[in-house]
Amino acid sequence: MKLNMVYFARLKDSFGTGQESLETDATSVAELLVELRLRGGNWATELGHGKTFRVACNQELAGPDSALRDGDEVAIFPPVTGG
Amino acid sequence: MQPFTVRVQTGRFDTGAEIDRLSCNPACGAVVSFSGLVRDYGDRQDVAALELEHYPGMTEKALHAIIEQAGQRWQLQAATIIHRVGYLALGEPIVLVVTACSHRKDAFAAAEFLMDFLKTAAPFWKKEILQNGSAHWVEAKHSDQAAIGRWQ
Numbered sequence: 001m002k003l004n005m006v007y008f009a010r011l012k013d014s015f016g017t018g019q020e021s022l023e024t025d026a027t028s029v030a031e032l033l034v035e036l037r038l039r040g041g042n043w044a045t046e047l048g049h050g051k052t053f054r055v056a057c058n059q060e061l062a063g064p065d066s067a068l069r070d071g072d073e074v075a076i077f078p079p080v081t082g083g
Numbered sequence: 084m085q086p087f088t089v090r091v092q093t094g095r096f097d098t099g100a101e102i103d104r105l106s107c108n109p110a111c112g113a114v115v116s117f118s119g120l121v122r123d124y125g126d127r128q129d130v131a132a133l134e135l136e137h138y139p140g141m142t143e144k145a146l147h148a149i150i151e152q153a154g155q156r157w158q159l160q161a162a163t164i165i166h167r168v169g170y171l172a173l174g175e176p177i178v179l180v181v182t183a184c185s186h187r188k189d190a191f192a193a194a195e196f197l198m199d200f201l202k203t204a205a206p207f208w209k210k211e212i213l214q215n216g217s218a219h220w221v222e223a224k225h226s227d228q229a230a231i232g233r234w235q
Contacts, residue, residue, distance in 0.1 A: 009136055009208035010220040052223075056206075059141035075138060075206075079223030082135070082166060082207025083119055083178055083198060 001070035008077035014042045029055050030064035086161040089146040093169040105161045105183040113190035119178040121171050126221050129214040135168040138206035149200040157189040199230045
């Protein structure tokens with residue numbers, strides 16, 4: 001299935017991209033993160049254990065167990081700092 | 084009048100006009116506003132400007148959700164949240180929250196609630212640009228996370 005990935009702020013800079021279309025078999029956020037970490041480099045560092053980041057699925061905050069479906073928009077970003 | 088307004092924009096907003104807009108309901112005896120401005124220090128000293136990024140779509144949803152939560156706790160007759168993004172120089176307004184209620188206690192509390200949750204739940208990110216031209220992303224603050232604890 002295909003996911004529309006979006007990245008923001010420090011993670012966008014670190015990954016060198018703000019969005020990508022990702023072909024994956026991951027069925028949950030946790031599985032997706034395992035797959036992204038396997039890319040190594042900044043992907044492994046930024047999404048590593050002990051790092052703080054947020055995941056949103058279709059613009060709603062998601063947890064590790066959140067299910068993923070074909071066509072979902074999945075965003076990964078640092079904790080927010082607005083206001 | 085649309086009682087609940089959320090706007091994300093690059094341009095300046097007119098604070099007085101926004102307060103006036105919520106000050107014309109005879110049922111509302113109290114209108115409270117909060118303005119957030121670009122300050123000259125944050126994570127570092129000598130901040131010259133901020134660059135703000137957001138997640139279009141999710142931001143608006145998150146802000147409307149925060150207003151809805153406030154509406155469940157207080158008699159919130161009307162509320163406005165305006166947040167700017169892009170390049171903002173020192174002293175520029177960043178955010179405006181206006182609440183209109185029958186009584187001042189609700190208006191004060193709701194405005195503080197909206198700001199506390201905006202800071203931890205709305206997908207905005209600040210980058211500090213220093214006088215020397217260097218820039219870095221602002222780190223999330225534990226104090227902001229702690230601030231929402233008192234509303235639980």
